[in-house]
Amino acid sequence: MLAYIIIEILMYTGSLKSLFINLLVPVTSYIIVALALNLVVGVSGELSLGHAGFMSIGAFTGVIVSNVMANIIPNDILRLVVSIIMGAIVAAFFGFLISIPVLKLQGDYLAIVTLAFGQIIKSLINNTF
DSSP, rough: HHHHHHHHHHHHHTSSSSHHHHHHHHHHHHHHHHHHHHHIIIIIIOOOHHHHHHHHHHHHHHHHHHHHTTHHHOOOHHHHHHHHHHHHHHHHHHHHHHHHTTTOOOTTTHHHHHHHHHHHHHHHHHHHO
């Protein structure tokens, strides 16, 4: 919270360069993914390599929901919250779909399946957009 306040003060006083301001969004996204990966690998002990696929699904869903809701919800903060919630719901749904066939896998086999899922999502996004 303290870091957020300091960055906001520096942004409004003009002390930050535009490059640093533009890097804030990707850095915060990667921090969220690193925390999620720490929970899965560090706490539960399972090796999952599909986080990039789930992150992509959630991010694209959030962007699409935000664009659709631009005229319906003019408040940016509320639209951001709705987009994050919808992105999380859709990513959780795809996680549930993936968990059905791989429920009994552990260790290296789970890592291979999740890596394949991440690559499938990457291929779909590259060929669609």
